[in-house]
Amino acid sequence: MSTLHIWLIVGIFAGVILLIAFDILDMMVAALLGVCLLIVLGLLDRHDLQEASKVAGGPLALLFGGMVVARVLAKTGVFERLGAVFLYATGGSGKRFLLLLVALVAPVCALLPNATAVILLAPIIIGVARALKADFVGPMILAALVSNSAGMLTLVGDPATFLVGSAIGLSFTQYLQQVSLGGLLAVLVILPLLPRLLPDIWRLRATLPPREPAPRIERKGFVTFALLVLVVMVVLFLVGETLPSRIVPPAVAIIGATLALLVIYGSHVEPVDAVLRDVDWKTLVFLGAIFVLVQAFTKTGLLQGLSLQLYSWLGADLTRVALLLLAGIGMLSSLLANIPVVAAALVMTKGYLVAAEAVPEVALAAGFTDWPAATLPVFIAMMFGATLGGNATLVGASANIVSVGICASQGERVSFARFARYGVPITVVQLGVGALYVSAMMILQEGPDQAPGSFFNAWSVISR
Numbered sequence: 001m002s003t004l005h006i007w008l009i010v011g012i013f014a015g016v017i018l019l020i021a022f023d024i025l026d027m028m029v030a031a032l033l034g035v036c037l038l039i040v041l042g043l044l045d046r047h048d049l050q051e052a053s054k055v056a057g058g059p060l061a062l063l064f065g066g067m068v069v070a071r072v073l074a075k076t077g078v079f080e081r082l083g084a085v086f087l088y089a090t091g092g093s094g095k096r097f098l099l100l101l102v103a104l105v106a107p108v109c110a111l112l113p114n115a116t117a118v119i120l121l122a123p124i125i126i127g128v129a130r131a132l133k134a135d136f137v138g139p140m141i142l143a144a145l146v147s148n149s150a151g152m153l154t155l156v157g158d159p160a161t162f163l164v165g166s167a168i169g170l171s172f173t174q175y176l177q178q179v180s181l182g183g184l185l186a187v188l189v190i191l192p193l194l195p196r197l198l199p200d201i202w203r204l205r206a207t208l209p210p211r212e213p214a215p216r217i218e219r220k221g222f223v224t225f226a227l228l229v230l231v232v233m234v235v236l237f238l239v240g241e242t243l244p245s246r247i248v249p250p251a252v253a254i255i256g257a258t259l260a261l262l263v264i265y266g267s268h269v270e271p272v273d274a275v276l277r278d279v280d281w282k283t284l285v286f287l288g289a290i291f292v293l294v295q296a297f298t299k300t301g302l303l304q305g306l307s308l309q310l311y312s313w314l315g316a317d318l319t320r321v322a323l324l325l326l327a328g329i330g331m332l333s334s335l336l337a338n339i340p341v342v343a344a345a346l347v348m349t350k351g352y353l354v355a356a357e358a359v360p361e362v363a364l365a366a367g368f369t370d371w372p373a374a375t376l377p378v379f380i381a382m383m384f385g386a387t388l389g390g391n392a393t394l395v396g397a398s399a400n401i402v403s404v405g406i407c408a409s410q411g412e413r414v415s416f417a418r419f420a421r422y423g424v425p426i427t428v429v430q431l432g433v434g435a436l437y438v439s440a441m442m443i444l445q446e447g448p449d450q451a452p453g454s455f456f457n458a459w460s461v462i463s464r
Contacts, residue, residue, distance in 0.1 A: 005043055006300045012037050013297050017335055020395050023416055027395060028282050031289035038296050052295035055343045056288055058166060058250040059159035063287070063398060065253025066116030067279045069229060072260040073120060075269055076223040083124040087131050088211055094204025097132060098142065098194050101125060105143050106150040106187050109157050111234050113253070114147035114399040115283065122406045132206045137412050138198045141422045144403035145391045146190060149430065151399075152183030152387050156237050156249045159398065160338040160386040166248070167346050168379050169369025171241050179380055182437040186388055186430045193429065197422055222267040229259045283401050287339060294344045310348070311355040318358070318374060319442045322381035323435055325349065329382055330389030330431045334423075338390035338397050345382055353378070377441040384434030392427040394419040 016034035019025040025033070038044040073079070086104065090097040104124075109117040118140075125143055129136035151158025155165045155175040165175055195202045233256035240247035247255070261272050314320050325345065332341045353359045358375050362368060371379070390397030394404045394416055400423075404414045 008041060009038065009043055009296050009300050012043075013293055016293060027401070028286040028289070031286050031293065035289050035292045038293070043299075044292065044296055048295050048299060049292065052288075052292045055163075055295070056291035056339075058248070059163055059339050060284055060288060061250035062113050062156065062159050062162060062253045063115055064279065064284060065250070065255075065257040066113040067119060068257035068275060069233065069253075069260045070112070070116045070120040071275050071278050072226055072264055073230065074123070075264075076226050077218060078223060078227070079120065079124055083127050084212075086124055087128045088208060090128065090132065090208075092132065092206040092208045094132060094134060094198075094201040094206075095194075097128060097134075097204075098139070098198060098201060099191070101139055101142060102146050102187065102190065105146040106153070109147040109150035110153035110183075111157075111237070113156065114144075114151040114158050114397070115280070115402045117147045118144055118399045118402050118406070119280070122403070126406075126410060131208070132201075132204060134201050134204055134206075135412075136410070137407055137414060137418075138201060138422065140403050140407050141400075141414070141419055142190075142194075142198070144397070144399040145423060145426055146187060147399045148387055148391050148397045149186040149190065150183060152186055152383065153180050154183075154237070156252075157183070158387045160333075160342045160390065161383045162249055163339060163342050164346065164379055164383050164386070168371050168376070170379075172238055172249075178376065178441075179383060182380070182384065182434060185433050185437065186384075189429050189433050190426055193426055197425065219267060219269065222263065222269055225263045225267070226260065229256055229263060232256065232259065280402055280405065282405070283398055286401065287398060291339070291343065294341070298344055298347055310352045316356040316358065318356075318378055319439065321352065322378045322438050322442065325378065326381040326385040326431060326434055326438060329385030330392075330427065330434075333386045333389030334392030334396050334427060338386040342382060342386045345386070349378060349382065374445050377438050377445065380441065381434070381438045384431065384438065388427060388430040388434055391430065392420060392423045394423075396423070 012034050016030050019030040019033075020027045024030075035044070086100060089100055105117060105121060108121065112120070121143060122140065125139050126136045129139050148158060152161055155162055155170065155172045161179075164170075170178075233252055236247055236252040236255065237249060240249070240252050261275060264270060264275055265272050310321065310324075314324070329341060329345050332345075350359075350364055353375055354361050354363055358372060359368075359370075363371070387397075390400065394400045394414060400419065404419065407414050
């Protein structure tokens with residue numbers, strides 16, 4: 001590839017980001033425009049598009065499947081009842097509202113992709129905020145930030161985390177042992193920041209209307225089967241990869257979506273077309289376009305060159321590399337959608353580990369899973385950087401994009417700067433916690449009597 005072509009790709013890539021960051025053009029349109037320019041200029045061919053689709057397929061399948069299941073569950077009426085319980089559990093206290101919001105969002109995001117959880121819980125959050133006569137934008141942004149953070153609790157909670165885990169062959173249960181504690185810490189550090197970030201809501205006291213009977217649940221058979229679909233999804237997330245057929249999380253999401261649509265069709269609650277119309281296609285198209293842009297950037301060879309440069313700077317010091325990746329990917333994920341950032345960073349990181357002779361050259365091939373224990377903290381640092389760095393801005397994560405879109409549909413437009421006022425402080429603190437966690441894992445790797453990456457041993461080191 002010529003120098004001119006490299007500069008054109010970098011220029012188009014940077015231009016798309018600037019158009020989005022300064023709110024000059026709709027983010028989906030900007031990303032598609034960038035892809036079209038690359039194709040017209042001959043900088044992308046059919047092979048590049050196929051490669052991009054291979055990388056994007058898993059995360060997009062997770063999002064699509066989760067969106068369909070969430071949309072079907074929303075019709076059950078269960079969440080209206082939950083909303084009524086949530087409202088009166090606040091007792092009219094804004095402080096309790098925010099704390100309960102965190103407690104509600106976090107466990108849901110441990111089991112469903114974070115953007116899905118935001119879609120599912122948004123009506124509850126907005127309804128309670130309005131009942132308390134509070135601005136719902138802050139709580140909706142908080143829901144997105146908590147969902148991204150809690151996405152680190154399990155392998156399927158965040159598409160970026162899943163992308164890293166699947167690239168190194170990390171199973172659902174292995175993830176629970178090695179990374180989930182870090183996700184829990186990332187959620188907990190949000191709590192002390194709430195009084196400063198949302199002071200008006202934190203101090204709010206409101207008089208609640210008289211309690212009314214909880215909304216009745218119609219079509220109990222439909223509700224039973226819809227909830228059963230959710231249970232099947234969760235079970236398959238937990239054990240699917242251990243089955244002989246090895247059902248991976250994206251396949252589980254598609255199975256869940258298919259079963260949910262089958263329930264809708266069989267119960268005649270509404271047409272299947274109505275469910276599909278409500279899928280957030282805009283977010284899916286935006287992320288798909290960004291994946292293509294990243295594929296073009298990867299094609300320049302700059303990432304491979306950066307792999308060698310990283311080795312020349314830091315040698316085989318994996319601790320420093322892990323922390324540098326955490327900070328660098330965290331910064332990039334605040335400006336770009338975190339899923340494509342991870343896709344590009346994986347190429348660079350694998351190249352570095354080969355250059356550092358931590359793994360053989362065959363590790364660059366797809367499907368390699370025999371990663372030494374000493375390299376795992378490097379990949380976990382990538383998970384922290386991508387998942388938590390995405391909290392900083394409205395384009396950093398799919399949940400952020402979905403949350404902002406919901407606010408806009410309710411008449412409240414959220415600017416880039418407004419989102420950053422909440423996202424940046426939380427991101428800085430969380431990345432600091434992530435650095436401590438990764439450092440603790442590295443210490444355990446060097447300790448003679450400690451099991452590498454152990455969930456509980458990592459906690460003991462951080463505690464000390």
